Amino acid sequence: MQGYESVLVLDPETSDEAQNELIEKYKSLVGTNGGQVLHHAVWGRRKLAYEVEKRQYGIYHLLYLDKTPQALKAMETSFRIDDAVIKWLSVAVEDVSKEFEAFEKLKTEGSIAQTLTE
Amino acid sequence: MARGRSTSNRRRGLGNRIIIPRRKTSALNKLTEIPYKDVELLRGYITERGRILPRRITGNTAATQRALRQAIKRARNIGLLSFSEGFVNQD
Numbered sequence: 001m002q003g004y005e006s007v008l009v010l011d012p013e014t015s016d017e018a019q020n021e022l023i024e025k026y027k028s029l030v031g032t033n034g035g036q037v038l039h040h041a042v043w044g045r046r047k048l049a050y051e052v053e054k055r056q057y058g059i060y061h062l063l064y065l066d067k068t069p070q071a072l073k074a075m076e077t078s079f080r081i082d083d084a085v086i087k088w089l090s091v092a093v094e095d096v097s098k099e100f101e102a103f104e105k106l107k108t109e110g111s112i113a114q115t116l117t118e
Numbered sequence: 119m120a121r122g123r124s125t126s127n128r129r130r131g132l133g134n135r136i137i138i139p140r141r142k143t144s145a146l147n148k149l150t151e152i153p154y155k156d157v158e159l160l161r162g163y164i165t166e167r168g169r170i171l172p173r174r175i176t177g178n179t180a181a182t183q184r185a186l187r188q189a190i191k192r193a194r195n196i197g198l199l200s201f202s203e204g205f206v207n208q209d
Contacts, residue, residue: 007155007196049200058197089196091154103155111158116145 003038003096004065004072008079009058009087012045019059022084026063026075035071039064039100043107052086062103064096144177152185154192160199164190168203 010019027037043060052058065072072090079085093099106112146152146163153159163171163186170190173183193199 009196046198048197049194050197052197060196087196089192091192102153106153106156111156112153113156113159113162116148116159 001038001096002067003093004067004090005093005096005099006063006065006072006075006088006090008061008063008085009048009052010061011084011086012055012057012059014059014084018084019061022082023061023063026078029074029078030065030068030071033068033071033074035068036066037063038066038096041100041103041107055086058086062100064093064100066096067092142177144179144182146176146186147179147182149182149185152182152189154189155198157193157198160186160190160193164199166203168200 010022014022023040027040030037039062041062041064043062045057045059048056048058063075065075076088076090079088163176165171170187173180176183176186178186190199194201
């Protein structure tokens, strides 16, 4: 199923409750715009490769949406307004579930770099 | 005459050149798509300074290199990879 994958980077000082609240907010926002959040994954706190507005760390979340452009647009408008979201990236994907599984695999098993041989 | 001399000069120059290990094929060529979230994988294809390695060194096909470039740029955008490294602000 075609859809979108959005990576959000949240402020490292966002509490767990605030994070859940935000995600729930985006889920309902997508819902009211005719879309659906198919999966949600938490990548957790990571060190940023470069400073973003004096922040060294970021909390990574991933949202997988079905292919509803209006819903994505509404969600991105909200990202711009929310101060807790410091970075985000949305990508169109061919198969949402496959991408989600690939991410879960990356998260649990680590990089695929070693499995690749010449 | 002049041309002949310049060639010989260049040949002599080659002896001093730093040899960069070159791979004839790349393991990435087997992938159908390159995951931009796999930082460890992407790190193998950038220099210490954070620049993307050219195709002549990595051995990627043109299509793979395009996909890799896309993946690295996406990773940079969300703070997984840096745009440049080793820069010290001197002021």
